[in-house]
Amino acid sequence: MVIKNIFTEMASEHFSDELIEHLVMARGVRIERIVSNGHSSPEGFWYDQEQDEWVMVLKGSAGLLFEGSDEVLKLNSGDWIDIPAHKRHRVEWTDSGEKTIWLAVHYNSNMG
Numbered sequence: 001m002v003i004k005n006i007f008t009e010m011a012s013e014h015f016s017d018e019l020i021e022h023l024v025m026a027r028g029v030r031i032e033r034i035v036s037n038g039h040s041s042p043e044g045f046w047y048d049q050e051q052d053e054w055v056m057v058l059k060g061s062a063g064l065l066f067e068g069s070d071e072v073l074k075l076n077s078g079d080w081i082d083i084p085a086h087k088r089h090r091v092e093w094t095d096s097g098e099k100t101i102w103l104a105v106h107y108n109s110n111m112g
Contacts, residue, residue, distance in 0.1 A: 006033060006058060007101065030106040036062065038096030046088040051106040056080035060100030063092040084109070 004023075018039045024031040030051075041047070046067055057079050063072040064081070067088035075081065083089060085108075094100040 006103065028108045032102075032104045032106070034102040034104055036060070036091070036094035036100040036102070038094060039091065040093050041090035046090050048086055048088050049083075049106070050085060052085050052109045053083045054080065054105040054107070055083065056103045058101045058103055060095040060098050062094045062100050062102070065090050065092045 019035040021033045021035075022030060023033055057075040057077055059077055061074060061076045063074050065072050072092050073081070
């Protein structure tokens with residue numbers, strides 16, 4: 001067994017793309033750590049995911065926009081949101097002054 005830390009930096013201090021690390025992959029669930037540094041979704045791009053996603057900002061901040069809304073939801077450290085499958089959304093911005101560390105859990109809500 002190896003102990004790891006969610007705040008330990010990934011391979012590169014300076015990166016142009018978001019860094020995504022799969023922490024756990026099992027039947028029906030995927031847990032990821034995402035590290036952003038001033039990133040946003042490409043212009044016109046919307047996430048439309050097959051699975052539900054529970055996501056928390058552990059460090060930093062970010063703005064999420066959901067299709068059909070003009071309100072950008074600001075997430076700060078400790079804030080989380082549960083996004084149903086196929087709820088189209090995009091990342092409008094992430095903090096450019098510090099890295100934003102996300103914890104994302106992708107799952108199937110129809111399990112049970």
